[in-house]
Amino acid sequence: MGVLEFHGQQYLDGHASDPREFGWMRGAPPPVDKRITFESDCFRSFPRIRWSLSHMRELTATVNVWRGPGAPSHFERHLRTSDIEALVFTDSNGCRRRFDEALFDTYADGIVVLHRGRIVYERYFGELEPHLPHACHSVTKSYAGTLAAAFVHEGVLDDSKSISHYLPELRSTAWEDATLRQVMDMQTGLAHTETYADEKSDIWAYSRACGFRPRLAGYDGPQTMCDYLQTVCKEGRHGETFDYLTVNTEVMTWVMSRVTGHSFAQLLQERLWAPLGCEDDAYVLVDSAGMPMAGAGLCTSLRDLARFGELMRCEGVWNGKQLIPASVVQDVQNGDHPAKVSNGSYRSQWWVTHNELGAIEARGIHGQRLYIAPKTEMVVARFASHPLASAEVGDIITMPQMLALGRMLRG
Structure with a gap:
């Protein structure tokens, strides 16, 4: 893996959440060490992450997801750029914001808005370009969960059977x-934690086993994802509470691959990318055994992410x-889901809002989001590089922003 140089581009508008940390983006000198290396783990730190999330295949092992031999499907364009950027809404803290300014405040790298299947808004910032794949992080889970649910519907999998x-x-x-x-x-009920701010959290042991985080000298832990999964112990009872853990997605996808004989990357290509x-080709991060990381490893271009959202909006x-x-799709959107979360529910690796737009979401750390609002015929695909490793980061801005946009398009 090579050593790469970061070339920062100013994109903040002066309202970053911590001006002490990000002040250099507004004129102060940049950090002295600008080199990006996987081995030093600095690819995860801000502002280097702005480059890293659009260049993951240059930092670690990946497998390609081929788009297929045919011509790409066509999006009609009916741009409403001025109207959308001038949209004013009130965030959850009571602050008035313009739509375009809120994109900077949530560290957006790019956004595509579809209304009735047509592109009405599209912008890119910083390192991201239209045909450059960007890390989806946990948005990947929703791709995997949709495929698993499809196999259950088709009788290939039985969701009442045990994992063993x-x-x-x-x-x-x-x-x-x-x-x-x-x-x-x-x-x-797993004896496993996923707290990104805690260096001792189990998510980092999982990441080291997968090769997604550097291993210190003398590391003698699990060498692959499957090795790691076999070390996780039970804690509590299954089926009683919701506990969002990436390792569940890896187990689910391991089942899919075992039964179908195809890897997650192959299933993406056959069931989604080509059809x-x-x-653009996408790619998925893989461990040292070549197993794709279905919990967080997909990297795709923004318009292709929007295609998946439009597929879900149109009920497949x-x-x-x-x-x-x-x-x-109907089960995700309308079901009485047993997995309850704050202000919604969770089904087949999708977040279900039950809000006035009937929105479902795929979400990932650092601000990745696929927002699908059937009642207003809207899909929003957004990539971001927020400094904080959280899927909820920026929600006080983004959730009211999506509602305001949906109401405008519906009207």
Whole structure:
């Protein structure tokens, strides 16, 4: 893995959340050490992360997701740039904001807005370009969960069966008696933590096993994702509470791969990328054994992310073909989900808002978001490089922003 130089571009408007940390973006000298290396872990620090999230394949091992041999599908454009950028809304703290200014304050790298399948707004900032794949982080989970739910609908998988039925390797682990549905909906009792601000959290041990975080000299822990999953123990009862953990997605996708004989990257290509007529190849981060990271590893271009959102808005239909069973989408949007979260629910690796727009979301740390609002025929795909590793970061701005945009387009 090479050593790369960061070339920062000013994009903040003076309202960053911590002016002491980001003051150099407004005229102060940049950090002395501008080199980006995977081995030193500095690719995760701000502002270097602005470059890193659009160049992950240059930092670590990946596998390609081919877009297929056909011509890309076409998006009509009916731009409403001026109207959208001038939209004023009130955030959750009572502050009045313009739509375009809020993009800077949430560290957006790019955004595409679809209304009735047409592009009405599209902008890119900093390092991101239209055909450059950007890290999706946990938005990846929603791709994986949709595929798993489709296989359940088709009878390929049975979500009432235990994980150990499909994966004997996970007997005597946390997942031995967990059902596939409990894993799909994050309702497992695991002795595993996922707190990004805590250097001792289990998420970092998982990341080192996958090769997504540097290993210190003398490291003798799990060498692959599957090695790590076999070390996770049970804590509590399955099916009783919601506990959002990336390792559940990896187990779910391991089941898919075992039963279908295809890797997550292959399933993305066969079931989504080629049928959707994506514009660009995507790629997925892999561990040292070549296993794709379905919990957070997908990198795709912004318009191709929007294509997936439009597919879900149209209940699985694309250009007249049913790519995802309509019942899968309806179950996510309308079901009485047992996995309850604050102001909504969680189903098949999707966040369900139950708000006035009927919105569902795919969310990832550092501000990645795919927002699908069927009741206003809107899809918003956004990439970001927020300094904080949280999916909720910026919600006090973004959630009211999405509601205001949906109301405007509906009107």
